[in-house]
Structures are given as structure tokens and as C-alpha cells.
Amino acid sequence: MISVEEHKARVREVVGDRPVAKRVLSECAGLVLAEDVTAHVSLPPFDNSAMDGYAVRAADVAQAGRDTPVELPVGADIPAGRTDVPALAPGTAHRIMTGAPMPPGADSVVMVEHTDGGVDRVRIFAAVTKGLHVRRMGEDVAEDTIALRAGTVLGPAQLGLASAVGLDRLPVFEPPTVLVVSTGTELVLPPEPLRHGQIYESNSVMLEAGLSALGCRVRTVRSVADDVARFRAAVEPELAEVDLVVTSGGVSAGAYEVVKDALAEVGVEFGKVAMQPGGPQGCGWWNGVPVVTLPGNPVSVLVSFEVFVRPALLAALGHANTERQRVRARLAETLTSPKGKRQFRRGYYTPQEGQVTGIVGPKGGPGSHLLASFAQANCLIELGEEVTEAKKDSIVDVLLL
Numbered sequence: 001m002i003s004v005e006e007h008k009a010r011v012r013e014v015v016g017d018r019p020v021a022k023r024v025l026s027e028c029a030g031l032v033l034a035e036d037v038t039a040h041v042s043l044p045p046f047d048n049s050a051m052d053g054y055a056v057r058a059a060d061v062a063q064a065g066r067d068t069p070v071e072l073p074v075g076a077d078i079p080a081g082r083t084d085v086p087a088l089a090p091g092t093a094h095r096i097m098t099g100a101p102m103p104p105g106a107d108s109v110v111m112v113e114h115t116d117g118g119v120d121r122v123r124i125f126a127a128v129t130k131g132l133h134v135r136r137m138g139e140d141v142a143e144d145t146i147a148l149r150a151g152t153v154l155g156p157a158q159l160g161l162a163s164a165v166g167l168d169r170l171p172v173f174e175p176p177t178v179l180v181v182s183t184g185t186e187l188v189l190p191p192e193p194l195r196h197g198q199i200y201e202s203n204s205v206m207l208e209a210g211l212s213a214l215g216c217r218v219r220t221v222r223s224v225a226d227d228v229a230r231f232r233a234a235v236e237p238e239l240a241e242v243d244l245v246v247t248s249g250g251v252s253a254g255a256y257e258v259v260k261d262a263l264a265e266v267g268v269e270f271g272k273v274a275m276q277p278g279g280p281q282g283c284g285w286w287n288g289v290p291v292v293t294l295p296g297n298p299v300s301v302l303v304s305f306e307v308f309v310r311p312a313l314l315a316a317l318g319h320a321n322t323e324r325q326r327v328r329a330r331l332a333e334t335l336t337s338p339k340g341k342r343q344f345r346r347g348y349y350t351p352q353e354g355q356v357t358g359i360v361g362p363k364g365g366p367g368s369h370l371l372a373s374f375a376q377a378n379c380l381i382e383l384g385e386e387v388t389e390a391k392k393d394s395i396v397d398v399l400l401l
């Protein structure tokens with residue numbers, strides 16, 4: 001039996017690292033930037049107005065007040081987007097809109113609310129300090145400096161910034177195409193009617209959802225009978241198209257362990273990991289393609305995905321943080337755990353106002369077929385290998401899903 005950490009390291013090694021590719025911004029959300037990116041324009045690219053109003057010289061309106069307006073002739077109209085901006089003559093104002101370039105000679109902007117809004121001449125009721133309501137060129141990003149650092153996870157703000165400095169593509173770690181394979185002669189695809197002894201296939205749907213959330217492309221072979229020749233025939237042609245294969249089922253100790261039977265001879269290693277659920281596991285390469293074989297029980301599949309596959313893929317995709325957020329919580333009821341195995345129980349974590357630790361209670365029992373209770377959970381309660389009983393009110397580790 002190997003430890004969770006050992007198998008985690010094996011899966012990480014098998015999954016490997018992802019190559020770098022340039023992708024259009026619309027396909028980069030959630031991915032990690034592979035190289036530093038330099039801005040070749042300043043942001044803002046030019047001095048511009050932060051308000052709708054009038055561009056002035058502060059000195060020309062120094063005496064303006066509510067009861068002592070200063071009246072200036074309006075020289076020009078500068079909407080946002082105007083590229084031929086005339087200079088401001090002393091003793092005049094230009095009407096200017098938010099985002100429009102500051103005219104040479106002007107040093108500040110009076111908000112329209114502090115004027116009479118005049119078009120040919122304007123009465124100004126407030127003085128301004130020099131630079132008021134002017135957004136300076138380069139105050140957000142200076143030209144030829146690094147706008148985004150390698151390792152940045154690209155969310156809305158980061159992608160917006162990339163576009164704002166004129167980029168249409170970014171170098172990212174390319175997400176893999178993953179083949180999901182569900183094995184089991186008993187599996188039927190909804191909405192086909194079930195006969196006694198058959199069940200609806202659910203593992204591929206969970207794996208697809210989990211993989212898609214990481215940005216992976218997913219192909220699926222949704223139901224392969226427990227027959228080595230049929231398994232090979234269904235999966236082998238796909239190998240050239242994918243970067244990783246994740247199977248479920250057919251890896252334990254029975255007489256018809258299709259995944260084990262088909263892949264042990266190509267060098268995939270199978271064994272037992274000291275965890276519950278998710279004991280029987282395997283990983284290796286098939287025709288050079290990384291393969292991770294997960295046990296078939298639905299809860300085992302999802303816990304195994306969380307513990308082994310998700311962190312390995314996040315690391316492969318360049319994420320520095322590959323783990324779920326871990327918090328400490330007070331246990332709402334006593335739990336038992338098998339000696340020598342790390343147990344992952346499905347739980348519901350509730351933060352407590354003003355407290356460092358929240359409260360966590362189990363959702364359902366430890367059985368790896370209890371999918372409905374997983375569907376009500378928001379966390380995994382992790383009980384270490386040495387733990388056989390975690391008492392009510394003791395503090396436990398919780399992984400937030």
C-alpha cells in the first residue's frame with residue numbers, strides 16, 4: 001500500500017507539464033501566463049479628462065466662486081476619440097468629455113456641474129487646483145514596463161489589462177485535451193430504461209465537469225463493457241488525439257477488471273493507496289500518453305479527482321496554488337476513520353461570524369456509493385492516517401470545494 005503523497009507525486013509526474021501556446025484573449029480565462037508581458041504603450045496612453053466639463057488653466061479660474069463666477073469663451077469641443085486636439089489659448093476654456101485628450105496648454109478640468117454648461121461662453125463657479133480631474137499618461141502602466149508577470153492567473157482584470165495595453169494574444173500554458181473513459185458492463189446512458197442489474201452512468205459527467213472547470217478540453221468514451229478487446233478498440237484510436245486519459249472503474253480485485261487487465265501489460269502501474277475512499281488506483285503511460293485510472297465508485301472517482309488529478313493538472317498548467325483552500329473547523333459530531341488510511345468524508349462547512357474556525361458536519365456516511373450526500377456537501381473533511389476517531393467538538397482539517 002502506498003501513501004496518498006506518493007501516489008500524488010506519481011500522478012503529477014505522469015501528467016507532466018503543458019507546453020506554452022499563444023492564445024487569443026477570449027480563450028485565456030482561467031489559464032496561467034507563461035511569460036512576462038511588456039506593455040508597449042502607456043496606460044493611459046495620453047493625458048485625458050476624468051470628468052465631463054471644461055479644460056482650463058487653473059490660474060484663469062483661481063478667482064471663481066459660487067457668487068463670483070469667472071466667464072471664459074469656449075474655444076473647442078473635445079469629445080472622447082477626438083485625435084486633432086487644438087491647444088488651449090490663455091483665458092479660454094475647451095468643452096471636454098470624460099476620456100478625451102487634454103488640450104496642450106490646459107492643466108485641469110472643471111466639472112460641468114460647477115458651470116452653467118455654456119457652449120459659446122461658459123460661467124465657472126468653482127476654482128480648481130492644478131491637475132484636478134486630469135488622468136496622467138502612464139500613471140497606470142508606464143510604456144515598456146512589465147504589465148503582467150509570468151505565473152499570473154488570467155481572470156477578468158488581467159485580461160482587461162492585456163487588451164488595454166494593446167495585446168490580442170497571450171502566451172499561456174495550453175490546456176490539455178483529456179479523454180474520459182467510463183468502464184462497466186452494467187452502465188446505461190440516460191434516458192435509456194434500466195433493466196435489473198444495470199445502473200446509469202454518472203462518473204464521466206462528474207469528470208467532464210471537473211476537467212472543464214480547469215480549462216481542459218474533454219472527449220468522452222462514456223460506456224465500455226468489461227471486455228479487454230472492446231476497451232482497447234474504443235480507446236486506442238483516441239490516443240493520438242489526446243494528452244491525458246482518465247478512466248473510471250475496473251481497477252480493483254474482481255474477475256473482470258478491464259482497465260487493469262488491458263493496461264497492466266502496457267506498463268501502467270496499479271496498486272492500493274492508503275486512503276478511503278479511493279483505495280485502488282493506477283497511473284502510467286499508454287503509447288506515450290499519460291493515463292490515470294480511478295476506481296469506479298462515484299464518490300471514489302470524485303474524491304480521487306480532487307486529491308490526485310486536479311492538483312496535478314493545475315501544476316501542469318502552471319498554477320502555483322494547486323490545492324483547495326484548507327481551513328480548520330470544529331466537528332459537529334464524532335467520526336470514525338480506518339486506521340492507517342487517510343479518510344476524506346463529505347461535509348458541510350459553515351463559517352462562524354467573527355471566529356477563525358467554522359463548524360463542519362458530515363454529509364452522509366463514509367460509503368463510496370453515497371453520491372446524493374456528496375451532492376449536498378461543500379467540503380471534504382480530511383482525517384489523517386493516524387486518526388481512528390475524531391470527537392465531536394475537536395478541530396479538523398477541511399478542504400473547501
Ligand SMILES: Nc1nc2c(c(=O)[nH]1)N[C@H]1C(S)=C(S)[C@@H](COP(=O)(O)OP(=O)(O)OC[C@H]3O[C@@H](n4cnc5c(N)ncnc54)[C@H](O)[C@@H]3O)O[C@H]1N2
Nearest residue numbers: 182184201202203249250251252253279295296297298300
Ligand atoms: N475484493 C475486493 N473488492 C473491492 C476492493 C478490494 O480492495 N478488494 N476495493 C473496493 C473499492 S475500495 C473500490 S473503490 C472498488 C473499485 O472498483 P473498480 O475500480 O474495479 O470499479 P468497478 O468495480 O468497476 O465499480 C465500482 C462501483 O462503481 C460503480 N460504477 C463504476 N463505474 C461507474 C460509472 N461510470 N457511473 C456510475 N457508477 C459506476 C459500479 O457499478 C460499482 O458499483 O472496488 C471495491 N471492491
Ligand code: MOO
Nearest residue numbers: 277278279300368
Ligand atoms: O477505496 Mo473505495 O474508493 O472506498 O470504494
